[in-house]
Amino acid sequence: MISLRGVTKLYGTVIGVNDVSVDLGAGAYGLLGPNGAGKTTFLGLVTGQLRPSMGKVRVFGERPFFNPRVLRRIGLCPASDITERAMSARDWVRYLVRLSGFTPAAAALRADRTLEQVGLGEAARRPLSTLSKGMRQRAKLAGAIAHDPDLLVLDEPFDGLDPVARHELVSLVRRWARSRSLLVASHLLHEVEALDAGLAVILGGRLVASGTVEEVRRLIDTLPSEVRVVCDAPRRLAEMACASPEADAVRFVGTDTFVVDTRAPVALAERIGAAASAEGILVRELVPGDRSLEGIFGRLVQIHRGEAS
Template sequence: MIALTHVTKLYGSVIGVNDVTVELGTGAYGLLGPNGAGKTTFLGLVTGQLRPSMGTVLVFGERPFFNARVLRRIGFCPASDLTERNATPQEWVRYLVQLSGFTPAAAAIRARRALEQVGLDEASRRPLGTLSKGMRQRAKLAGAIAHDPDLLVLDEPFDGLDPVARYELVELVRAWSQTRSLLVASHLLHEVEALHAGLAVILGGRLVASGPVEELRRLIDTLPSEVRVVSTNARRLAEVACRNPGVDTLRFIGDDTFVVGTRHPQQMAERIGITAREEGILVRELIPGDRSLEGIFGRLVQLHRGVAP
């Protein structure tokens, strides 16, 4: 469905994406990466807004840029909020459907149907400026699906939504992905996980990993992580830590602090905690490995570059 081969996109001297090669078949995918990682550029290339500076982008076997055949099969919901405040959702979606080449009568029917699908039929005649952000997100989604695309591409669709609106939108998108293909860009792992989508992780314009969420989780779990301990008897606790399997590195920072590199940071932290309690050692700080998304990304980059074992 989507094939990028050695794709690089440059904005002058700034790199948008860098030498990305990936093939995504039909199905649901999450494009995961922190802000500024190159997700929007990736989606811009896939949705025919941008041309690659180098390499080839194929969607449904064809280049999407300036290609009506491909664009007709793509629905895109950008990250930016709808600033078209005076138009109603009905007018806005009908406009977008007509831009896809439908007759006014067909566009009106499709717009109404899409707004019903996203649960916005009652508010469809209110100006967009009077709707909540969640409702405007739904209106954007309706605009993206009303022309019945084969591939739905969403850029940060859950950004800025309250938990209820987020849950409802996740459900909507998940229902969509049961029958059609989906590509969702997000910087939040749990959002992509909730969609039961495969993952492509992008960082610094590079694709560092791709695959099912479970596989990536397993992969992440095998990457070494650091546990930092500050204690009154750091040497004794370091001795205990070294007895554990899976210790890669250990280094002291002063007399009371040590950092241990391990593939099982959680177990290591638990073991040190138990020992400290049993032997009455005061532990001032016990920080298990960096489980934040940035930390995970960082370790995936290490793996990608061959730094991590």
């Protein structure tokens, strides 16, 4: 469905995506990466908004840029909010469907049907300015799917939504993805996980990992990390930490601090905490390594570049 071969996109001297090669068959995929990683550029290339500076992009076997055949089969829900606040959701969706080449009557039917599907049937005639952020997101989704695309592309669809609205939107998208293909860009792993989608992890414009959620999780779990401990008896506590199977190596930093290299930082931190409590050692700091998504991405890109094992 989507194929990128050695694709690089430059904005002057700034790199949007860097030498990306990936094949995504029909199905649901999450494009995961921190803000500024190149996700929107990736989506821009797939949806024919941008031309690659180098390499080839193919969607449904064809070049998407300036290609109505491909564009007809794509629905895009961009990250930006709808700013046509005076317009109703119904008029907005009708406008987009008409732009896809349908008659005004067909556009009206499709807009009503789709707004009903996304749960905006009753609010469809209200101005967008009076709708909540979650409702506007659903209106945006309706605009992206009302022309029946084969591939739905969503850019940060859950940003700024409260948990209830997020849950509703996830259910909607999951339902839609049962019969069509889906590509969702997000910087939150659990959002993509909730969609049962395959993963492609992007950082600094580079594709650093791809596979199923389990495969990427496994990879994340095996990444080397560390636990930093500040206490009043570092040598005694380090000795106990060394005895645990999670510890790979220990080094001392100053007189009251030691750092343990590990691949299971959370389990090791719990073990060290329990040992300190049992021995009556005062622990002032117990910090498992950076397992935030940015931290994990950082490690992934190091592995990708061959700077870490």
